[in-house]
Amino acid sequence: MQDKKNTSFPKEKINILFLENISDTAVNQFVDAGYPNVKKLSGAVNEAELIKEIKNTHLLGIRSKSQITPAVLAAATKLQAIGCFCIGVNQVDIAAATKNGVAVFNAPYSNTRSVAELVIGAAIILVRKVLDKSYAAHNGQWLKDASGAHELRGKTIGIIGYGNIGSQVSVLAEALGMKVLFYDAETKLPLGNARDSKSLKELLNQSDVVTLHVPEIASTQNMINKNTLAHFKKGAVLINYARGTVVDIPALKKAIEKGNIGGAAVDVFPVEPEKNGDVFESELQGLPNVLLTPHIGGSTQEAQANIGVDVSAKLFNYLEKGITTGSHTIPALALPPQEGAHRILHIHQNVPGVLSQINTLLSKNNINIVGQYLKTNDSIGYVVLDVDKGLSKNAMELLKSVKQTIKVRMLY
Secondary structure, X not given: OOOHHHOOOOHHHOOEEEOOOOOHHHHHHHHHOOOOOEEEOOOOOOHHHHHHHOOOOOEEEEOOOOOEOHHHHHHOOOOOEEEEOOOOOOOEOHHHHHHOOOEEEEOOOOOHHHHHHHHHHHHHHHHOOHHHHHHHHHOOOOOOOOOOOOOOOXXXXXXXXXXXXXXXXXXXXXXXXXXXXXXXXXXXOOOOOOEEOOOHHHHHHHOOEEEEOOOOOHHHOOOEOHHHHOOOOOXXXXXXXXXXXXXXXXXXXXXXXXXXXXXXXXXXXXXXXXXXXXXXXXXOOOOOOEEEOOOOOOOOHHHHHHHHHXXXXXXXXXXXXXXXXXXXXXXXXXXXXXXXXXXXXXEEEOOOOHHHHHHHHHHHOOOOEEEEEEXXXXXEEEEEEEEEHHHHHHHHHHHHOOOOEEEEEEOO
């Protein structure tokens, strides 16, 4: 990290806003690094409230509930980066963030173990039919019965989406003696003795437990629906710890009521309450052998601490070094430090001739470039310039004059 005295914008003037009760690990990371202005709110806020909160915010930290809309980003005139302290970034309008030159980071790997472990736990609970017996015991009824209860060993688990979480579920399931099938839109290398299914239908036909680990995109919208549910083995159980829009809830309810599906564990829902204590309603409530949890797949203390460290490190690297590795919006650049120079970051629209303009302007004004780094994506370009110290203020003004400029920042 840069020394306070060597950072062009004083740390005490950086305003950081953390929503949704982000782990204190992240808060402490920033405070210990010399950033005193960290505001932490326990829940998500609506768009109107967030627009008020974000006007003077330089760094924003969120989890999965906060919706970062174009209107929010338009109001965030000082915002440099957003840290999504979770796996996904679908709660952020990535196109608008890119257009506004706001770096967006997340932690795609930090809570995978927590989710994978809970999936296996849910599978055991469902195939043993523990839920109904627990409910009966709480109500004073003794149901000691092995009917319909099974071991996981020897059963087949079908994993839809063989990414970071799906592959960890694969390893854990095989360690318990399960046969593993997986289906993914992309070609993936099997781990252990897992087998790649040729089609979704093939996987559903053969699986005793089906678990979902896919992103929320157009192709996964209601991918488990009336038609796909018809291909499940009779009595198979479904686990959804992915995204709420992946399962057609009314169709699943009917399949459970008819006895075609033997049970389900659902952690994510199409519509979820904004904060703890709010009323929660689902058509799956009250159904037999159905485990409902409030989006806690990655909610362990270990996972939240890991996420806090991971995302904070990415935000530090961008704020203090200009490094954009892991960003979903700003082109990725891994930058070496440059002694004896001032570093300027320039984010611009990706159109032909911008770099030529920059170099011509600086050259005409006799500004020596010690180091220059450029990376582009479809929408924007990101150029980092190390220039002679004595000329850096002039260079800043010249770079701001480039027509396609989105943001210019003096780093150090």
